[in-house]
Amino acid sequence: MKTIYLDNNATTAIASEVREAMMPYLGELYGNPSSMHTFGGQVAHAVAEAREQIAALLGAQPEEIIFTSCGSESDNTAIWSALQTQPEKRHIVTTALEHPAVLNVAQFWERQGYRVTRIGVDDKGRLDQDAYANSLTEDTAIVSVMFANNETGNVHPIGKMAEMAKEKGIVFHTDAVQAVGKVDIDLSKISVDMLSLSGHKLHAPKGIGVLYVRKGVRFRAFMRGGHQERGRRAGTENVPYIVGLGVAAKLAAEGFAAERSQVGALRDRLQKGLLDAIPDCRVNGDIENRLPNTANISFKNVEGEAILLMLDQLGICASSGSACTSGSLEPSHVLRAMGVPFNYAHGSIRFSLSRYNTEEEIDFVVSHMPDVIKTLRNLSPFKG
Amino acid sequence: MWDYSKTVQEHFLHPHNAGPMDDANAVGEVGSLACGDALRLYLKVSDKGVIEKASFETFGCASAIASSSMLTDMITGMQVDEALKLTNKDIVARLGGLPREKMHCSVMGEEALEAAIRNWKGEPPVPHAQEIGKLVCKCFGVTDAQIIRVIRENDLKTLEDVISYTKAGGSCGECQDEIAEILDAELKNRAEQKKIA
Numbered sequence: 001m002k003t004i005y006l007d008n009n010a011t012t013a014i015a016s017e018v019r020e021a022m023m024p025y026l027g028e029l030y031g032n033p034s035s036m037h038t039f040g041g042q043v044a045h046a047v048a049e050a051r052e053q054i055a056a057l058l059g060a061q062p063e064e065i066i067f068t069s070c071g072s073e074s075d076n077t078a079i080w081s082a083l084q085t086q087p088e089k090r091h092i093v094t095t096a097l098e099h100p101a102v103l104n105v106a107q108f109w110e111r112q113g114y115r116v117t118r119i120g121v122d123d124k125g126r127l128d129q130d131a132y133a134n135s136l137t138e139d140t141a142i143v144s145v146m147f148a149n150n151e152t153g154n155v156h157p158i159g160k161m162a163e164m165a166k167e168k169g170i171v172f173h174t175d176a177v178q179a180v181g182k183v184d185i186d187l188s189k190i191s192v193d194m195l196s197l198s199g200h201k202l203h204a205p206k207g208i209g210v211l212y213v214r215k216g217v218r219f220r221a222f223m224r225g226g227h228q229e230r231g232r233r234a235g236t237e238n239v240p241y242i243v244g245l246g247v248a249a250k251l252a253a254e255g256f257a258a259e260r261s262q263v264g265a266l267r268d269r270l271q272k273g274l275l276d277a278i279p280d281c282r283v284n285g286d287i288e289n290r291l292p293n294t295a296n297i298s299f300k301n302v303e304g305e306a307i308l309l310m311l312d313q314l315g316i317c318a319s320s321g322s323a324c325t326s327g328s329l330e331p332s333h334v335l336r337a338m339g340v341p342f343n344y345a346h347g348s349i350r351f352s353l354s355r356y357n358t359e360e361e362i363d364f365v366v367s368h369m370p371d372v373i374k375t376l377r378n379l380s381p382f383k384g
Numbered sequence: 385m386w387d388y389s390k391t392v393q394e395h396f397l398h399p400h401n402a403g404p405m406d407d408a409n410a411v412g413e414v415g416s417l418a419c420g421d422a423l424r425l426y427l428k429v430s431d432k433g434v435i436e437k438a439s440f441e442t443f444g445c446a447s448a449i450a451s452s453s454m455l456t457d458m459i460t461g462m463q464v465d466e467a468l469k470l471t472n473k474d475i476v477a478r479l480g481g482l483p484r485e486k487m488h489c490s491v492m493g494e495e496a497l498e499a500a501i502r503n504w505k506g507e508p509p510v511p512h513a514q515e516i517g518k519l520v521c522k523c524f525g526v527t528d529a530q531i532i533r534v535i536r537e538n539d540l541k542t543l544e545d546v547i548s549y550t551k552a553g554g555s556c557g558e559c560q561d562e563i564a565e566i567l568d569a570e571l572k573n574r575a576e577q578k579k580i581a
Contacts (some may be wrong), residue, residue, distance in 0.1 A: 016459070049470060138455050160473070249532045301417075301443065302443070303420065303444050303445050305386075305445035305446060305447075306443075306444070306445055306446055306449060309396065310397075313397065322420065322445075329553070330420075330555050335540065342418045342420075343417045345442075346417070346420050377442060378402070378403065379399065379402050379403075379442055379443075379449060380441060380442070380443040381413070381422055381423070381424040381441035381442065381443055382417060382422070382443055
């Protein structure tokens with residue numbers, strides 16, 4: 001059975017170009033970039049090139065790029081650093097929609113005595129900008145707002161929000177794990193101070209991330225030890241993965257426009273196909289401001305895990321915000337924050353595409369999905 | 385991904401006795417849309433109290449559908465009084481186990497069966513009449529009496545177990561302290577009874 005992978009917000013396939021570029025560093029080029037000899041030094045050049053490739057994708061300077069192990073480490077570091085460098089400030093502003101890597105970190109600091117404001121959303125998942133404007137105070141150490149939401153794909157007005165923080169002298173961090181490579185981000189044009197990204201969301205492997213820290217922003221290391229990353233992140237560099245991430249960034253920059261229109265067209269085809277073929281379903285999110293690859297669709301009166309397992313029988317991979325898939329007993333915090341009614345929230349399915357999807361795959365899903373929903377609705381005691 | 389047994393998978397993909405029953409003379413309903421799972425159980429009970437037919441409609445995940453399907457298989461042909469002795473543990477055993485987080489699906493089966501039989505007997509549709517205890521979990525509507533019954537039937541030992549089996553405390557979490565107190569009292573009770581034995 002062929003796998004149809006529509007779960008790219010969870011993780012992505014490693015691009016063959018990325019894999020090939022990594023292979024020498026898993027083989028003969030095993031040197032330590034910190035070594036004095038040529039054998040290690042040549043590896044340092046590869047790391048420097050990757051740093052340039054990532055900086056180019058983001059409109060940043062290479063020295064503003066710090067390699068980390070993952071998006072979560074980047075998020076932890078950003079918040080830690082802002083709080084440690086401004087000990088007199090005791091307030092954190094974030095949103096109700098964040099990934100656990102920010103949500104749970106904010107909660108941790110709240111238990112340590114910090115005040116946390118979580119900006120709410122409307123029914124389309126759009127952040128309450130008035131509440132945001134009112135939340136910024138002299139006591140605010142950091143604002144952390146995700147660039148794009150992993151579940152709905154909503155893209156937030158980060159440029160505007162960062163500018164508002166800058167006017168008050170507040171450090172602005174964005175978790176851009178879902179956005180990098182999917183939407184244009186030019187850090188030379190917006191006043192974001194720190195940005196997190198993760199390799200495995202853009203066709204590099206798992207286990208590599210980046211924290212961008214704008215030049216001049218005060219920084220304190222989260223991981224202490226050696227002098228790597230100019231003393232900002234200790235630990236011997238994960239060279240093969242850094243090289244892979246560099247190539248992935250280059251591929252994203254090169255194929256950006258084409259990919260966005262191609263992936264966006266497939267997503268629209270999927271969404272339209274499903275809405276046309278299946279009664280009583282709705283799109284969750286802000287259709288005008290969404291990642292081109294994501295469609296979050298709720299099917300009334302059926303449960304998400306059951307849908308996923310039936311899709312799995314067809315080789316189709318997607319994910320759900322239903323309670324049953326998470327191991328918790330509640331539907332996703334994102335859909336609840338948006339006030340999605342229960343008869344829709346439990347039946348939400350997230351389809352997230354990539355450059356490797358084809359029209360045939362999308363048509364296969366559109367042709368089989370109505371039967372899946374019909375079968376489960378026939379089983380359900382809730383009708384109409 | 386959940387680690388479902390082969391039996392659970394089979395009953396989910398090819399459920400037995402699915403759908404409403406036109407000539408049912410007993411119906412039991414538990415759960416709600418808000419809770420994320422719900423089961424409506426239909427029975428055709430003979431004058432002599434034998435369950436001649438059973439069918440179900442379920443909103444929920446694979447384990448909820450499989451538990452419902454298995455339950456209808458198990459009770460078909462049973463005397464009502466005999467069926468009342470079944471607990472969620474029997475359903476789980478026949479399914480070849482359920483992940484801990486999914487145990488509440490089997491409890492839902494037991495409660496629907498009891499509700500349906502009460503309905504057949506002409507009793508009001510309150511599952512576990514002796515259990516109209518104090519409401520503990522407001523999110524999922526679970527009482528202390530329900531919690532105690534599930535603790536006893538399944539020999540539960542931890543707060544996490546109680547949440548997985550009853551859903552109580554699994555949403556806002558406000559009542560978790562209260563659940564922990566109930567569990568502590570039960571565990572002490574159990575220890576003392578062992579001493580006496």
